[in-house]
Amino acid sequence: MKPIDPQEWKQDLPAFREKTAAFYKGELKKNDYKGFSGLYGSYAQKDGKASMLRLRMTAGVVPREKVCFIAKMIREYQVKRMHFTTCQSIQLHDLNETAVCEIMEKALDAGIVTMGGGGDFPRNIMCSPLAGVEKGEYFNVQPYAKAAGDYLMHFIKAEKMPRKLKVGFSSSPANLTHATYRDLGFAAREDGKFDVYSAGGLGNNPRFGVKVAEAVEPDDILFYIRAMWLTFRTYGNYENRGKARTRYMQESLGSPEKYKEAFQEKLKEVCASGEDLKLKDLKEASTENSRKTGDETVFTGSNAIEQKQEGLYALAWHPIGGMPDPAVFCELADAMEEIEGVELRLAPYETAYIINLTGAEAERLNTIIQKDMAQSLFETSVSCIGASVCQVGLRDSQGLLRACVERVKEAGLPDGTLPQIHISGCPSSCGTHQTGALGFRGASVKVDGKLESGFVLYINGCERQEEETMGHEAGTMAEADIPEFLVALGKAVAESGEDFNTWNEKHPGGIEAVAALYLR
Incomplete structure (x- = not known):
């Protein structure tokens, strides 16, 4: 199409x-x-x-x-605040x-569409951020993600859509786009095909996706997108906004197995309709490497990633909270304008990557982004935009993250003693709190008999494919206590001489033991 x-x-x-x-x-x-x-x-x-x-x-x-266009708009309209979102927009x-x-x-x-960016529409298509340049990926899923994105725009004005329709592609078991628990997800396999997952999602009533198909040919993905729409049209609860998400069909149909049967039924209808949905000429694009080559210059910065294209690098840029300084963004855009083949890639954890750089180019751009850069694993933590901006937000997640970053920095904790945390201002889970090693979700808590700002603590979530786990709720903390809890946890880890992941594996219940002093 x-x-x-x-x-x-x-x-x-x-x-x-x-x-x-x-x-x-x-x-x-x-x-x-x-x-x-x-x-x-x-x-x-x-x-x-x-x-x-x-x-x-x-x-x-x-x-x-597009980077240069955005910079132009920032300057022309004096934009003072911007955000890299967890949906890669x-x-x-x-x-x-x-x-x-x-x-x-x-x-x-400039070729940038905003239509369907909110409301009851297909949202921005998601894809592994380093697809096509990352060493070890199963195959480059990006051409298929782009084709799916083009197709989904035809559904912006379709009838009976879910309240949101989030579709993601992952190129490895790292599952950075949460393809196994989106409304529809395509997870790459070693054999160059996709396993397809459906009816998943975070937020209220979270569910991991149902594997509705295995070893799907990449050229056939549009059949599955149309089947997803028809399945929701037939079985979705689009009359109740609170339940107008695909994941509720796992319950309404009786079980994940029943949902799979319903999906397969609609898939058969799509295949029998005769509609031409088969993709063509994408196989070559999925295997094509950047035509740019290295020039033997080398960059060894800690945020540099060697691409699978010899001599080329990607630079990781994580502004705290995914909130880049617009002035730094504009300076970066000016520098990128002079570099052949360069591109910005957005990640679901609010990091941006600048790809296709020689060593010398990486060194030059790194001097720019270091002006607005997380300096530790903990500082790469994820936060939604928060209640100071969002209409439905309950708590100021960005404010909490800033307070935590300052307190941890003040405590002088070694890098690696605290993980990347995930903060959502409300149950919607825009900060993906439910699958972080440590997650916080906006709530209220009683302090001395009065309701105050608080956050529910989630522990030991995991996004990795075949290891997916929802973090369990440990209780609620007053917002003011959370920075001190993190410092106490970081000190406990630091005293062991181990990093957080090693300590956490060796001390089941260790996080809860530290948190117990701060839970209300």
Whole structure:
């Protein structure tokens, strides 16, 4: 099926401008505006005085030209806050009425679509961030992720869609995109095929996906996407927003096995329909390496990753909380503009990678990103945007992360004594708290008889394929106590002379023992 030309979405923009003007004039309530604006990838922020805009980056890929466009918008509209999201998109924040409308339209001219970025629509397609350049991957899944992303845009205005439809591709058992527990996930195999998982998801009523098919030919993935839609149309609870997610079908149909049967039934219908959904000419793209070659220069920085293309490097850039300094982003864009074959890749843990660099180019760009860079494993922790911005957010997850980073730095804990933690401001799990080694989810807690800001602690979640585990709830902490808990935990690990993972394996119940002093 032919991809939709981004220019075609321009016909929808006058309606957005009209409703946005009404909202900023006070003629439209925030909740009513939210129900409309999500289609366009935009929401009003918590205070109702500014907007955010979510730029879809299919498969987390941001070509040099798009990086430069975003930098241009940052400068032109004086954007002071941006976010790398856990769904591999880029959000611009604190936009006024003029900025949000104009950036949305100009983005289409740059090939960047915002449509379907929120609301009841297929969300940004996800993909292993280093697909095509990572040593040890089973195969390059990115061309298939992009094809799936193009196809899913045809469903933006389809009837009876789930409240969200998240689709991911993983190229190895690291399962960084959580392909085994998305609404639909394609997990690469050593034999060059996919295992397909469906009806998974985090948040309320979390579920790991059901393996609905094995050894699927990559060229057949669109049949499975259409079958997913038909399965939800037939069996999904699209009348109850609280249960309008694919994972609830595991219960409503009676069991994961019954869900698999229902999915296979719809897959047979799709295959028998005669619709031409078979992908063509992608096999070569999936095996093609970057045409760029190294120049014998070497870079040995701790955030450098050797690509499978000899002599080329990827640089990891993790701004704390996934909140890059817009000035640093713009400086990076200026430098990238002069480099052949360079590309930005977004990861589901709020890290960005700059790929296809020679050693000399990596060294040059590294001097820029080090101005805004996590300096330890703990500082690469993941946080959603939080309640200071998000309408549905309960707690300020970004504020908590900043407080924790400062306290841990002050305590002088050795790198590796604390893991990457995952913080969500509410049960929606945008910070993926349920599958982190340590996770926190916004809540309330009684302190001296009064309700105060708190977070539920989750322990020992795991995302790795075949080892997937939901962290178990250990209890609730007052927000003010969490930095001290982490310092106490880090000190316990440091005293053993081991890193966190080794200590945790040797001391089952060790985290709970330290946490017991802080739980309410």
